[in-house]
Amino acid sequence: MAHHIENEDCYSGLSVNSGIEQPPTVNPYLQKRKKKQTYTAAEYTEGILKGNRTILSQAVTLLESLKPEHQVIAQEVIEKCLPYTGKSIRLGITGVPGAGKSTFIEAMGMYLVNDDHRLAVLAIDPSSERSKGSILGDKTRMEQLSSHPNAFIRPSPSAGSLGGVARKTRETIMLCEAAGFDTIFVETVGVGQSETAVHSMVDFFLFLQVAGTGDELQGIKRGIMEMADGITINKADGTNVDRVNLTKAQLTSALHLFPLPESGWSPKVLTCSALNGINIDGVWEMITEYIAFVKESGYFDHKRLRQSKYWMYESINDQLKSHFYNNEKIDALLTEYEQKVVDNKISSFIAAKELLDSYFGK
Amino acid sequence: MAHHIENEDCYSGLSVNSGIEQPPTVNPYLQKRKKKQTYTAAEYTEGILKGNRTILSQAVTLLESLKPEHQVIAQEVIEKCLPYTGKSIRLGITGVPGAGKSTFIEAMGMYLVNDDHRLAVLAIDPSSERSKGSILGDKTRMEQLSSHPNAFIRPSPSAGSLGGVARKTRETIMLCEAAGFDTIFVETVGVGQSETAVHSMVDFFLFLQVAGTGDELQGIKRGIMEMADGITINKADGTNVDRVNLTKAQLTSALHLFPLPESGWSPKVLTCSALNGINIDGVWEMITEYIAFVKESGYFDHKRLRQSKYWMYESINDQLKSHFYNNEKIDALLTEYEQKVVDNKISSFIAAKELLDSYFGK
Structure with missing residues (x-):
């Protein structure tokens, strides 16, 4: 184990051999990747359209990222790729x-x-x-x-x-x-x-x-x-x-x-x-x-079109729900209302109504 | 056919026999029912709890009514009936x-x-x-x-x-x-x-x-x-x-x-x-x-509780959607965006995002 002492001169009680160098805790390959250049949406798109698997893979990583700035680029790449x-x-x-x-x-x-x-x-x-x-x-x-x-x-x-x-x-x-x-x-x-x-x-x-x-x-x-x-x-x-x-x-x-x-x-x-x-x-x-x-x-095209529409509506409905359930006011009230419904104190529909009223600020 | 002329004196070009009286277009029984007394929520509840089928039937009609003032009474009746x-x-x-x-x-x-x-x-x-x-x-x-x-x-x-x-x-x-x-x-x-x-x-x-x-x-x-x-x-x-x-x-x-x-x-x-x-x-x-x-x-109770919760969430999700899709701005944009998605001009997800941004006023 290599101990590094800030001021070696004032410490003499223990002699420590420097020993072999330890491998870094972070994989240097990953570190390198981190430092890798990031591309613009146009560059990603160009790489993808050329069939470059490395760039494709990086674009997918971007897509999976939760960072908003990554999402913006990823969505732009998708829009550019759409015709293909x-x-x-x-x-x-x-x-x-x-x-x-x-x-x-x-x-x-x-x-x-x-x-x-x-x-x-x-x-x-x-x-x-x-x-x-x-x-x-x-x-x-x-x-x-x-x-x-x-x-x-x-x-x-x-x-x-x-x-x-x-x-x-x-x-x-x-x-x-x-x-x-x-x-x-x-x-x-x-x-x-x-x-x-x-x-x-x-x-x-x-x-x-x-x-x-x-x-x-x-x-x-x-x-x-x-x-x-x-x-x-x-x-x-x-x-x-x-x-x-x-x-x-x-x-x-x-x-x-x-x-x-x-x-x-x-x-x-x-x-x-x-x-x-x-x-x-x-x-x-x-x-x-x-x-x-x-x-x-003609069912092939019919199904594809329906799937595209489905994903639009699915995406809307998902986000409407997450907007509601992630609302701070709602989050604070939800457990309470769920319990009232389970205890048969208020009906499911009144509970829903009151939560919605609170959400829409009525 | 009985024609009613507002000012009969000034109209003489055509002689019209008054003929037989036409049956009213509205069923008189229904009209009578309309004039029937309406009850308060407490009265409906009392009638229902006594097992009065006529009042039960009227309460269900109220429940099915689309008029907000009927809904208010109906929901009150349900709340009062809940313990039973x-x-x-x-x-x-x-x-x-x-x-x-x-x-x-x-x-x-x-x-x-x-x-x-x-x-x-x-x-x-x-x-x-x-x-x-x-x-x-x-x-x-x-x-x-x-x-x-x-x-x-x-x-x-x-x-x-x-x-x-x-x-x-x-x-x-x-x-x-x-x-x-x-x-x-x-x-x-x-x-x-x-x-x-x-x-x-x-x-x-x-x-x-x-x-x-x-x-x-x-x-x-x-x-x-x-x-x-x-x-x-x-x-x-x-x-x-x-x-x-x-x-x-x-x-x-x-x-x-x-x-x-x-x-x-x-x-x-x-x-x-x-x-x-x-x-x-x-x-x-x-x-x-x-x-x-x-x-x-214990599955009986488990299922009943789950159903109650289900209806609360179902009701919320339904109303979140209807609030969105009945929004005037969204209604005006939806067909346009759906068409863009079908024509592969924008991705389903961008379409959803732009509609949601418009809804939430971003």
Whole structure:
């Protein structure tokens, strides 16, 4: 341990060898990055449009930043990129824990980049504990893909509400599209309402399943089955094949009980083995068939437009609420009113009315 | 046609027989009602607590009125009734068209009132066209029940947003409870999100089905299966019994694919024939078993409290939005911004930001 004494002359009671130099507590690489030049919105945009992954990555970091001055630049970059967005196929991927999502994304991703696609893999994962299931927090689980020049892998922002995280993911999609990525994967671990958020920003929603009995399949989150444009049962290999086929029959018959989705496309149930690369092409074929089908019918554009409007209104409604609930007066009153309602002392509607009156300063 | 000329003397070009007197354009009964005395909040409350159905009915009309002065009295009545609410069993009923909801409610209702229950039947039906399926617009379809002294049948308010209609229905539940009704049915025809609204105000949600193949069962609205605490397949009579039993097996197996609801209660699939009065008691027994189960576990109270809080927040969020969207400045800008987003001229988020800045006067 190297002790530094300000005035060495007046201290002689203890001789201390200076020893080896300690590594700094801050990673010098990070320090260097901090000192790195920041770009103007025009420079970011230029870099993104050239497909520069480093600048793209820095722009996403800016987007995720909570600092207002970063937000201003980030929003300007998005506006400038806007004319170059929208040309990718956006694929949402969800699945029960243990469905092999990371292996699947690695296999499907390698299949695509080897076919000259440029692929961005993003995630919505509002939980702060990465280990809970997000595959993208651990890029090493997608070793090949993460080092491939045609792939861009970006974990979910680690903090914030689902609404905030989803919004940032949606903005990241736009930057990736401007950077020339033609295929976007948005992964979710299925926490809370995150499937709905993913569903509202993708063209095709894939639900990854594993073989199991009814009881095991109960891991299915409510409503996911009905959101899926396609279901794929992974791990169809070895002695597992029979069980996978049984599950396929069960899920096909269950899907039959749901109404035909608005797209007019009947969701298919396929099987694959991501580990052994079996039928990865078949799954991709299903997706491209779907895209061709909805482009032909006009549903593709219809859905995209609706999603854009949805995000405008979602963003407005989110911010109206946060403006209200972050109001100091309201914050002070809310617990009190909630308790009164719970104690049946005032009705829910009177409570709401009085809080709103206070907010609007009546 | 009787023409009324202001100054008959100066007009002689055309002789008009006065003809028969035309019926007034306004129903004289309605006019009479208008002249009827209005009560004070205290008088309404007294009448309701005495179980006076006429006064209850008038109070509900007041509640449904859009006039602010009526709303003030109505809210006061609700506050006064509040201590006497909460003691009923609230049952939500939905079903595909043709499932025989009116026959079922008539049969189940008669079964209950004959067993000394006091039953109120309400509805959530935000569509303005009653004929589309609301059973309560046509009381004659529940002839026996509607004339029974222990039953109170009230159709859905005919106009307004789902949020508004649902709120009024929830307030009506409270008035009915204060008037001593121990069982409340809330019926919905399953338009849009109305099941979610019903689900958020009842203790038990019953989904009425009919026999059918997978294709026919596609009439099931997304998500309903997962909301139901019980499914009953109606029309289990005559030659239909085999088909009903097959459907029962299909639905039971499909339910098996869903996770166990939070209540810890496994939803059951029963059959009945409302027309022939078969197994109506069985269905009621399932409901009372469920109620006993969740009262024992504490889930009953937990759900009720959560519903109260839900309605407070729902009411706040609804009104925050309506305050924003009814703002003149916003109203003038909204279409323009929506179009800009659709044309990909500005991002959804910038559009939202600029609208919010305008609203908050920045």
